Amino acid sequence: MTNDDSLTNTEKLEQQNPGMKTKLRLKQLKDQVIVITGASSGIGLVTARMAAEKGAKVVAAARNEEALKDLTEELKEKGHDTIWVKADVGKEEDINRIAETASSTFGRFDTWVNNAAVSTFGHAMDVTVDDMKRMFDTNFWGPVYGTRTAVKHYTSRGVPGALINVGSLFGDRGTVIQSTYASAKFALHGWTESIRMELEKEHAPVSVTLIHPGRIDTPYNEHAHSYLDKQPAHSRSMIYPPEAVAEAILFAAEHPKRDMYIGSQAKAITMLGALFPRLIDKLMEKIMYHSQHAERPSKPREESALYHAGYGMHDRGTNKGWLRSRSYYTKATKRPIVSAAIVAGLVAWGMAKRRK
Structure with missing residues (x-):
C-alpha cells in the first residue's frame, strides 16, 4: 500500500476496501511517468514525443543506445523529463532493469507500454525455427515480461496504473508471408485477454x-x-500515421479501455473474419502477396533488426499506398457515446429520406 497524496478519494476507498468494485481512475498524463519500449523509432518514438509534450515523464527503452540518447537530448532541450534505458525486451533481466531505473529516477511508473516488435517476411516453410523463436522473444515474451513487471508494481503500490500492449491487425486475423509475426501477435492477444480477466476477478488496480x-x-x-x-513494404492499401496509434495509446493511459482499433480497416477485417472466415481467407490470399512488398530488391537479412538494433530516430517508413493523415474511426471510439449518437442520427436521417 502507499500513502501517496495524489490518490483520489475513490482510490483511497479502494485501498481500505479491496473487495469493492469501482471503476479505475487513472492519472492525467501530466502527472504520469510512462514507460515505452521500442521508443527509438516508429510508433514508440512518436508516442514518446507526444507523451512528453503532454507533460508526462518518459522512460524510453530500446536496443539502439545512440538513438535513445538523441531522443532524450531532444526532449530535454524542450524542457521535458526523460531518461533512457538500453534494453532488449526479450530478456527478462532487461525488463526488470527498465522498471528499476524508472523507480530509482522518478519513484514509480504509472503506465507501461509494451510496444517493441519486429517482423519476418517469408513463406512459413522457409523461415527457420531459430528466427521464429527469436521473434517470439521480442513480440511475445517481451510483453509477457513487461506485463508481469507492471502488474507487480501497481499491485504492490496499490495505486491504479495502465498496462498497454500493442498488438496488430494480424493478431486478430492471420496472413500470408508474415506467419510468424501473426502467430506471435495472436499469442500476445490471447495473453492480454487472459491476464485482463484474472486481474478484473481479483479487483487489481490495473x-x-x-x-x-x-x-x-x-x-x-x-x-x-x-x-x-x-x-517488404505496405503498398496498394490504406496506411495510417504512427500519430494515430500514439494518440490511442495515450488516451488509454488516462482512460481505461479494453481495446482500441487503429483505423476502420483493422476493425472491419476482424469483424468480417469472424463472420465470414473463408471469404476473408480468399481475400487475403488474393491481395496480401502483392501488397506486402515494394518493387525494389530486399535488403540482406543480416541488416534486419531481428537480432540487433535497427536504425533509429525515424518515425516514417518508405511505404507506398493511400497514406492517411489520421484515423477518424479511432477518434470516434474515444467517445463511444458521441459516435453512437452520430451513427443513430445518420440511420434516422437515412430512414427519413427513404420515406420521402
Missing part, C-alpha cells in the same frame, strides 16, 4: 488495454527480417 493497429507508416518493414526477393 487497466489493461490492447491496441489493434492496421497498417501503419513506420520503418517496421525496413527493420524486418526478409526472406523475400523484394523489399
Whole structure:
C-alpha cells in the first residue's frame, strides 16, 4: 500500500476496501511517468514525443543506445523529463532493469507500454525455427515480461496504473508471408485477454488495454527480417500515421479501455473474419502477396533488426499506398457515446429520406 497524496478519494476507498468494485481512475498524463519500449523509432518514438509534450515523464527503452540518447537530448532541450534505458525486451533481466531505473529516477511508473516488435517476411516453410523463436522473444515474451513487471508494481503500490500492449491487425486475423509475426501477435492477444480477466476477478488496480493497429507508416518493414526477393513494404492499401496509434495509446493511459482499433480497416477485417472466415481467407490470399512488398530488391537479412538494433530516430517508413493523415474511426471510439449518437442520427436521417 502507499500513502501517496495524489490518490483520489475513490482510490483511497479502494485501498481500505479491496473487495469493492469501482471503476479505475487513472492519472492525467501530466502527472504520469510512462514507460515505452521500442521508443527509438516508429510508433514508440512518436508516442514518446507526444507523451512528453503532454507533460508526462518518459522512460524510453530500446536496443539502439545512440538513438535513445538523441531522443532524450531532444526532449530535454524542450524542457521535458526523460531518461533512457538500453534494453532488449526479450530478456527478462532487461525488463526488470527498465522498471528499476524508472523507480530509482522518478519513484514509480504509472503506465507501461509494451510496444517493441519486429517482423519476418517469408513463406512459413522457409523461415527457420531459430528466427521464429527469436521473434517470439521480442513480440511475445517481451510483453509477457513487461506485463508481469507492471502488474507487480501497481499491485504492490496499490495505486491504479495502465498496462498497454500493442498488438496488430494480424493478431486478430492471420496472413500470408508474415506467419510468424501473426502467430506471435495472436499469442500476445490471447495473453492480454487472459491476464485482463484474472486481474478484473481479483479487483487489481490495473487497466489493461490492447491496441489493434492496421497498417501503419513506420520503418517496421525496413527493420524486418526478409526472406523475400523484394523489399517488404505496405503498398496498394490504406496506411495510417504512427500519430494515430500514439494518440490511442495515450488516451488509454488516462482512460481505461479494453481495446482500441487503429483505423476502420483493422476493425472491419476482424469483424468480417469472424463472420465470414473463408471469404476473408480468399481475400487475403488474393491481395496480401502483392501488397506486402515494394518493387525494389530486399535488403540482406543480416541488416534486419531481428537480432540487433535497427536504425533509429525515424518515425516514417518508405511505404507506398493511400497514406492517411489520421484515423477518424479511432477518434470516434474515444467517445463511444458521441459516435453512437452520430451513427443513430445518420440511420434516422437515412430512414427519413427513404420515406420521402
